[in-house]
Amino acid sequence: MSIYACNLSIVPLRAESSHRSEIVSQVLFGENFEILEEGIDFIRIRLLESKYEGWIQKHQFAPVILAGVNKNVIVDIYGAKATSDSRTVNLLHGTAITGNTLNIGEEHYTIVGALRETTLADFETEFPKLIQYYVNTPYMWGGRSIFGIDCSGFSQVVYRHFGVSLLRDAYQQAESGITVDFLTEIKAGDLAFFDNEAGKITHVGVMIDSETIIHASGRLRIDKMDSQGIFNAELNRYTHNLRIVKRYF
Numbered sequence: 719m720s721i722y723a724c725n726l727s728i729v730p731l732r733a734e735s736s737h738r739s740e741i742v743s744q745v746l747f748g749e750n751f752e753i754l755e756e757g758i759d760f761i762r763i764r765l766l767e768s769k770y771e772g773w774i775q776k777h778q779f780a781p782v783i784l785a786g787v788n789k790n791v792i793v794d795i796y797g798a799k800a801t802s803d804s805r806t807v808n809l810l811h812g813t814a815i816t817g818n819t820l821n822i823g824e825e826h827y828t829i830v831g832a833l834r835e836t837t838l839a840d841f842e843t844e845f846p847k848l849i850q851y852y853v854n855t856p857y858m859w860g861g862r863s864i865f866g867i868d869c870s871g872f873s874q875v876v877y878r879h880f881g882v883s884l885l886r887d888a889y890q891q892a893e894s895g896i897t898v899d900f901l902t903e904i905k906a907g908d909l910a911f912f913d914n915e916a917g918k919i920t921h922v923g924v925m926i927d928s929e930t931i932i933h934a935s936g937r938l939r940i941d942k943m944d945s946q947g948i949f950n951a952e953l954n955r956y957t958h959n960l961r962i963v964k965r966y967f
Contacts, residue, residue, distance in 0.1 A: 721766070723750050723782045724774075725822045727808050728863055731772035735760035741860035742772050743871070743886055746813045747800060748820060750782065770886045780823025790836050790881055791815055795851045798831025810863045811851070812875040836881030838967050845906060848876055849926065855938040869922050869934040873909055876924055882966055888922040895964030901945055904928040908965050912947060912958035921958050923948070933958075 724745045732739040735757045745751070745765065755762035760773040793813040800807040802825040809815075809831065820827045851864070858866025862875060870888040877884045884891050892911045898904055904925050912921040923933025923943075931943045935950075935957065942949045948958040 719752055721750050721752060721782050722763075722779045723748050723822050724778060725780045725807070725825065726778055728810055729774055729778045731763075731770070731774055731860070732760070733772060735762070735773045737775075739773070741858075743770055743860050744862045745774060745778075746862065747807055747809055748813060748815055748822065751779075767883060768886050780825070782822055791817060791833055792836055792878060794832035794834040795847065796832035798829055798833060800827040800829050802827050812862070812878045814878070834879075836879060838880045838882075841880055841907060841967075844879065845876075848879060849932055849940075852938050853932065853940065855934070857934045857936050857938070867934055867938060872932075872934050872938060873922050873924055876907075877966065880967070884966070889919040891922060892919050892962060892964060895966045898963040898965050901963070902928055904963055905965070907967070908963050910943060910963045911961045913961040914959075919961055923958075925963070 724747055726747060728744050728746050730741040731743040731745050733742050750766045751763040753761050754764055754771065760775055762771065762773050764771045793809045793811055795811045798809040800809055800820065815829055818829050820829060852872065855864050855867050857868060859868050861867040862871040870886060870891060873891060874884045874886065888911060891909060898908055906926055908925040910923050910925055910931055911919045914920050923931040925931050929942055929944065930940060931948060932938065932940050945960065947956045947960040950957045
């Protein structure tokens with residue numbers, strides 16, 4: 719199986735092979751994937767880590783000799799750059815790298831900037847920094863960055879910061895973890911999931927404490943949550959119906 723990697727900061731992953739197709743997720747620099755199907759201007763790919771599938775435009779990737787990245791090293795919130803003899807790529811928070819150098823295609827990149835080893839040991843000091851960094855980020859369906867993010871993209875990048883891999887969509891993330899039976903037992907970092915009228919999980923947020931949640935709804939915002947769900951004080955009503963709370967570490 720041939721392995722490829724994105725060689726740009728972040729590119730859209732689309733549902734269909736068209737620029738007009740919805741963005742279902744995004745692919746970060748260095749993320750590995752296999753090609754499932756090739757079209758005229760787009761290719762359909764499967765990301766190796768999350769198994770997520772979609773279409774990206776040609777000329778936004780290159781082959782790599784060795785698959786995989788060091789999941790224990792990521793770009794910190796302060797950012798970094800990947801520089802080769804012919805180009806420089808700005809790297810976004812959460813981008814996983816192999817170390818100080820990386821080869822993609824014919825380019826040999828040197829990584830310079832804020833890198834961190836992912837560890838849960840510093841959760842108490844790092845989690846507030848993530849909240850401050852991402853709060854008020856605009857909501858964008860399929861987004862995974864400070865420039866636009868969706869609910870499950872945010873929970874995924876938060877957990878990646880501490881070395882924990884989550885699947886892409888909210889309903890997929892809800893399938894793992896340990897159920898928190900009582901709201902009083904909720905701890906910072908737990909994920910709360912919410913369903914629609916049909917009972918399908920469609921939303922997720924990260925708990926700040928037992929009654930406060932940060933989630934992407936219009937923008938990344940902080941709201942109160944109880945046994946009924948999320949209460950939006952600006953709208954003076956509940957906006958999301960609580961289904962379950964899960965713990966992953």
